[in-house]
Amino acid sequence: MLRRKTRRVQGAEESAQGALDDPLDAAQERRVRAVLALGGVPQTDLPDGVQQVRLRLLERAASGAEAPRDVSAWAAVVASNLAMDWHRARRRQERIGERLASLRPAEHTVDDSGEETKVLSLAVAQGLDELPDAQRQILVLRFYADLPVRGIAEELGIPEGTVKSRLHSAVRALRTRLHEDEVV
Helix, strand or coil, X not given: CHHHHHHHHHHHHHHHHHHHHCCCCHHHHHHHHHHHHHCXXXXXXHHHHHHHXXXXXXXXXXXXXXXXXXXXXXXXXXXXXXXXXXXXHHHHHHHHHHHCCCCCCCCCCCCCCCCHHHHXXXXXXXXXXXXXXXXXXXXXXXXXXXXXXXXXXXXXXXXXXXXXXXXXXXXXXXXXXXXXXXXX
Protein backbone atom coordinates (compact mmCIF):
# COMPACT_ATOMS: atom_id res chain seq x y z
CA MET A 1 0.00 0.00 0.00
CA LEU A 2 2.78 2.42 0.90
CA ARG A 3 4.60 1.63 -2.37
CA ARG A 4 1.49 2.44 -4.41
CA LYS A 5 1.12 5.80 -2.63
CA THR A 6 4.81 6.56 -3.21
CA ARG A 7 4.48 5.70 -6.90
CA ARG A 8 1.37 7.88 -7.22
CA VAL A 9 3.13 10.81 -5.55
CA GLN A 10 6.19 10.34 -7.78
CA GLY A 11 3.97 10.08 -10.86
CA ALA A 12 2.13 13.26 -9.88
CA GLU A 13 5.45 15.06 -9.34
CA GLU A 14 6.73 13.90 -12.74
CA SER A 15 3.55 15.00 -14.53
CA ALA A 16 3.63 18.34 -12.72
CA GLN A 17 7.29 18.77 -13.72
CA GLY A 18 6.36 17.88 -17.34
CA ALA A 19 3.69 20.58 -17.30
CA LEU A 20 6.25 23.08 -16.01
CA ASP A 21 8.69 22.17 -18.79
CA ASP A 22 6.15 22.95 -21.52
CA PRO A 23 7.09 26.38 -22.88
CA LEU A 24 3.54 27.05 -24.12
CA ASP A 25 0.50 27.27 -21.88
CA ALA A 26 -2.94 26.17 -23.13
CA ALA A 27 -3.99 29.64 -24.30
CA GLN A 28 -0.73 30.13 -26.20
CA GLU A 29 -1.11 26.70 -27.82
CA ARG A 30 -4.65 27.58 -28.97
CA ARG A 31 -3.37 30.84 -30.41
CA VAL A 32 -0.57 29.04 -32.26
CA ARG A 33 -3.06 26.52 -33.66
CA ALA A 34 -5.35 29.34 -34.79
CA VAL A 35 -2.53 31.23 -36.50
CA LEU A 36 -1.39 28.06 -38.27
CA ALA A 37 -4.92 27.16 -39.36
CA LEU A 38 -5.68 30.67 -40.56
CA GLY A 39 -2.34 30.66 -42.34
CA GLY A 40 -3.61 27.77 -44.45
CA VAL A 41 -1.95 24.84 -42.71
CA PRO A 42 -4.19 21.74 -42.88
CA GLN A 43 -5.69 20.32 -39.68
CA THR A 44 -3.54 17.20 -39.98
CA ASP A 45 -0.35 19.29 -39.83
CA LEU A 46 -1.38 21.53 -36.90
CA PRO A 47 0.09 19.31 -34.13
CA ASP A 48 3.43 19.28 -35.95
CA GLY A 49 3.32 23.05 -36.25
CA VAL A 50 2.65 23.47 -32.54
CA GLN A 51 5.56 21.15 -31.78
CA GLN A 52 7.81 23.20 -34.07
CA VAL A 53 6.94 26.35 -32.13
CA ARG A 54 7.68 24.56 -28.84
CA LEU A 55 10.97 23.25 -30.23
CA ARG A 56 12.07 26.70 -31.39
CA LEU A 57 11.25 28.18 -28.00
CA LEU A 58 13.21 25.43 -26.23
CA GLU A 59 16.14 25.82 -28.65
CA ARG A 60 16.14 29.54 -27.98
CA ALA A 61 16.30 28.91 -24.22
CA ALA A 62 18.98 26.22 -24.62
CA SER A 63 21.18 28.54 -26.69
CA GLY A 64 21.17 31.04 -23.85
CA ALA A 65 19.24 33.65 -25.80
CA GLU A 66 17.08 36.00 -23.79
CA ALA A 67 13.48 34.87 -23.43
CA PRO A 68 11.00 36.81 -25.60
CA ARG A 69 9.25 39.69 -23.82
CA ASP A 70 5.87 38.40 -24.93
CA VAL A 71 6.00 34.63 -25.46
CA SER A 72 2.48 34.60 -26.88
CA ALA A 73 3.30 37.21 -29.56
CA TRP A 74 6.63 35.54 -30.33
CA ALA A 75 4.90 32.16 -30.71
CA ALA A 76 2.25 33.68 -33.00
CA VAL A 77 4.93 35.16 -35.25
CA VAL A 78 6.83 31.86 -35.36
CA ALA A 79 3.57 30.07 -36.21
CA SER A 80 2.90 32.60 -38.95
CA ASN A 81 6.39 32.02 -40.36
CA LEU A 82 5.80 28.25 -40.24
CA ALA A 83 2.56 28.70 -42.17
CA MET A 84 4.45 30.69 -44.81
CA ASP A 85 7.08 27.93 -44.97
CA TRP A 86 4.32 25.37 -45.39
CA HIS A 87 2.90 27.32 -48.36
CA ARG A 88 6.34 27.63 -49.95
CA ALA A 89 6.92 23.90 -49.57
CA ARG A 90 3.50 23.21 -51.03
CA ARG A 91 4.22 25.41 -54.03
CA ARG A 92 7.55 23.65 -54.59
CA GLN A 93 5.77 20.30 -54.50
CA GLU A 94 3.18 21.52 -57.00
CA ARG A 95 5.88 22.71 -59.38
CA ILE A 96 7.68 19.38 -59.11
CA GLY A 97 4.38 17.59 -59.65
CA GLU A 98 3.70 19.64 -62.76
CA ARG A 99 7.13 18.87 -64.09
CA LEU A 100 6.55 15.19 -63.56
CA ALA A 101 3.07 15.49 -65.09
CA SER A 102 1.46 14.10 -61.98
CA LEU A 103 -2.02 14.96 -60.78
CA ARG A 104 -2.53 18.14 -58.83
CA PRO A 105 -4.03 17.87 -55.34
CA ALA A 106 -7.82 18.10 -55.25
CA GLU A 107 -9.03 21.63 -54.60
CA HIS A 108 -11.24 22.48 -51.67
CA THR A 109 -14.94 22.45 -52.42
CA VAL A 110 -17.42 24.85 -50.87
CA ASP A 111 -20.05 23.28 -48.66
CA ASP A 112 -23.35 24.33 -50.24
CA SER A 113 -25.31 24.09 -46.98
CA GLY A 114 -26.72 27.60 -47.35
CA GLU A 115 -25.30 28.81 -44.07
CA GLU A 116 -23.93 32.27 -44.73
CA THR A 117 -21.34 32.04 -41.98
CA LYS A 118 -19.77 28.90 -43.40
CA VAL A 119 -19.73 30.33 -46.89
CA LEU A 120 -18.14 33.56 -45.67
CA SER A 121 -15.55 31.65 -43.62
CA LEU A 122 -14.60 29.52 -46.59
CA ALA A 123 -14.44 32.55 -48.88
CA VAL A 124 -12.19 34.40 -46.42
CA ALA A 125 -9.94 31.34 -46.06
CA GLN A 126 -9.68 31.02 -49.83
CA GLY A 127 -9.01 34.75 -50.13
CA LEU A 128 -6.25 34.46 -47.52
CA ASP A 129 -4.67 31.62 -49.51
CA GLU A 130 -4.52 33.84 -52.59
CA LEU A 131 -2.80 36.77 -50.87
CA PRO A 132 0.98 37.15 -51.12
CA ASP A 133 2.80 35.59 -48.16
CA ALA A 134 3.79 38.92 -46.58
CA GLN A 135 0.24 40.30 -46.75
CA ARG A 136 -1.32 37.08 -45.41
CA GLN A 137 1.16 37.03 -42.52
CA ILE A 138 0.40 40.63 -41.51
CA LEU A 139 -3.37 40.10 -41.82
CA VAL A 140 -3.34 36.93 -39.71
CA LEU A 141 -1.10 38.46 -37.05
CA ARG A 142 -3.22 41.61 -36.81
CA PHE A 143 -6.76 40.28 -36.93
CA TYR A 144 -6.49 36.65 -35.85
CA ALA A 145 -3.56 36.72 -33.42
CA ASP A 146 -4.73 40.19 -32.29
CA LEU A 147 -1.26 41.74 -32.27
CA PRO A 148 -1.01 45.54 -32.48
CA VAL A 149 0.76 47.12 -35.44
CA ARG A 150 3.70 48.10 -33.25
CA GLY A 151 4.01 44.53 -31.92
CA ILE A 152 3.95 43.07 -35.43
CA ALA A 153 6.62 45.53 -36.56
CA GLU A 154 8.85 44.68 -33.60
CA GLU A 155 8.43 40.92 -33.99
CA LEU A 156 9.03 40.93 -37.76
CA GLY A 157 11.76 43.57 -37.61
CA ILE A 158 10.09 45.87 -40.15
CA PRO A 159 8.92 49.50 -39.87
CA GLU A 160 5.40 50.20 -38.63
CA GLY A 161 4.65 51.99 -41.89
CA THR A 162 5.41 48.80 -43.80
CA VAL A 163 3.07 46.85 -41.55
CA LYS A 164 0.32 49.43 -42.10
CA SER A 165 0.87 49.48 -45.85
CA ARG A 166 0.79 45.68 -46.15
CA LEU A 167 -2.24 45.52 -43.89
CA HIS A 168 -4.10 48.09 -45.97
CA SER A 169 -3.23 46.31 -49.23
CA ALA A 170 -4.22 42.93 -47.82
CA VAL A 171 -7.58 44.15 -46.54
CA ARG A 172 -8.31 45.89 -49.83
CA ALA A 173 -7.36 42.78 -51.86
CA LEU A 174 -9.43 40.49 -49.62
CA ARG A 175 -12.42 42.84 -49.75
CA THR A 176 -12.19 43.00 -53.57
CA ARG A 177 -11.99 39.21 -53.73
CA LEU A 178 -15.09 38.80 -51.55
CA HIS A 179 -17.04 41.28 -53.67
CA GLU A 180 -15.98 39.53 -56.89
CA ASP A 181 -17.22 36.22 -55.52
CA GLU A 182 -20.41 37.97 -54.43
CA VAL A 183 -19.98 36.74 -50.87
CA VAL A 184 -20.47 40.17 -49.32
